[in-house]
Amino acid sequence: MEFPKLRPRRLRSNESIRRLVRETKLSLDDLICPVFVRYGEGIEEEVPSMPGVFRYSPDKVIDEVKKIRDLGIPAIILFGIPEHKDEVGSDTWSREGIIQRTVRLIKKEVPDIYVITDVCFCEYTTHGHCGVLKNHHVDNDATLENLKKQAVSHAESGADMLAPSGMMDGMVKAIRSALDEANFYEIPIMAYSAKFASAFYGPFRDAAQSAPAFGDRRTYQMDPSNAREALKEILLDVQEGADIVMVKPALSYLDIIYRVKEATLLPVCAYNVSGEYSMIKAAGRLGWIDERKVMWEVLTSIKRAGADMIITYFAKEVANLINRGEMA
Numbered sequence: 001m002e003f004p005k006l007r008p009r010r011l012r013s014n015e016s017i018r019r020l021v022r023e024t025k026l027s028l029d030d031l032i033c034p035v036f037v038r039y040g041e042g043i044e045e046e047v048p049s050m051p052g053v054f055r056y057s058p059d060k061v062i063d064e065v066k067k068i069r070d071l072g073i074p075a076i077i078l079f080g081i082p083e084h085k086d087e088v089g090s091d092t093w094s095r096e097g098i099i100q101r102t103v104r105l106i107k108k109e110v111p112d113i114y115v116i117t118d119v120c121f122c123e124y125t126t127h128g129h130c131g132v133l134k135n136h137h138v139d140n141d142a143t144l145e146n147l148k149k150q151a152v153s154h155a156e157s158g159a160d161m162l163a164p165s166g167m168m169d170g171m172v173k174a175i176r177s178a179l180d181e182a183n184f185y186e187i188p189i190m191a192y193s194a195k196f197a198s199a200f201y202g203p204f205r206d207a208a209q210s211a212p213a214f215g216d217r218r219t220y221q222m223d224p225s226n227a228r229e230a231l232k233e234i235l236l237d238v239q240e241g242a243d244i245v246m247v248k249p250a251l252s253y254l255d256i257i258y259r260v261k262e263a264t265l266l267p268v269c270a271y272n273v274s275g276e277y278s279m280i281k282a283a284g285r286l287g288w289i290d291e292r293k294v295m296w297e298v299l300t301s302i303k304r305a306g307a308d309m310i311i312t313y314f315a316k317e318v319a320n321l322i323n324r325g326e327m328a
Contacts, residue, residue, distance in 0.1 A: 004237035024304040028072040037102045039083035039321035040200035049132045049203035051281045058102045065110045071319035075114035075179040089124030093149035100157040107158040117154045119164040130166035148178035155184040165192040167220045194230035195248045197221035200275030249273040261306025270307035277313040
């Protein structure tokens with residue numbers, strides 16, 4: 001059948017029919033909300049390069065987590081900024097570390113929120129790199145030993161899921177083994193399996209105070225030009241015991257998300273990163289775009305590419321729209 005009998009516009013004629021035939025739909029169940037927590041008391045400070053995103057002290061973060069929970073968002077992912085940094089990031093495995101204290105507090109006050117913790121070192125080291133340095137080079141295997149300590153410490157504090165983000169070779173296997181040996185075999189691992197060395201991370205490094213003091217992270221994060229290598233990294237993490245795999249960033253890597261979804265049966269997470277968020281916020285404030293519609297279009301594209309869940313700084317805004325029935 002062809003035109004004039006075939007008219008695809010029949011299914012676009014009004015919003016009711018468009019809703020009925022819509023193939024990709026965002027829901028509350030897709031959302032993971034990032035939360036930044038820092039040392040101190042009574043602190044609620046907006047990140048200059050990320051309008052609407054704040055750093056909270058542990059006493060202030062509870063109200064924020066309750067708001068996230070009450071919006072119907074099922075999970076948060078925690079990033080910490082410690083009071084003291086050192087060469088190896090020892091705050092990451094201290095019982096009184098910023099993440100450990102915050103997780104215990106959240107699980108006490110908001111037990112029904114699912115807490116994912118970032119497992120890495122860049123926010124905690126004086127040099128801002130994601131592991132142990134030897135001669136200005138990140139030592140992969142020495143870093144694995146510290147990752148194991150960090151992972152067990154987070155689990156002991158009550159984290160529901162761990163998300164290792166440093167792109168160290170063998171990190172999933174090392175963490176899975178450490179968790180199992182400590183009888184935390186029920187705690188899943190969401191691996192940052194295909195994390196690219198992206199320029200879109202700038203505002204996050206402002207928020208987490210984690211910019212490297214020298215050099216860059218291209219010796220461990222992936223070359224943005226490589227797609228086959230991303231699948232290699234994904235399949236290695238699957239083999240090592242990852243429960244969820246992640247692609248980061250999302251918007252410039254929709255093709256990677258699609259390939260990963262086709263290559264594995266595991267759930268796929270995509271990280272809608274800080275630069276993607278801040279660009280939309282900035283253009284919206286200048287009146288150059290319709291911020292709400294662009295936000296919705298971007299997140300829909302990420303889900304359409306194959307993401308089962310999305311870490312996004314837009315989580316609360318999206319949840320508010322869904323709850324009010326005002327989807328773009």
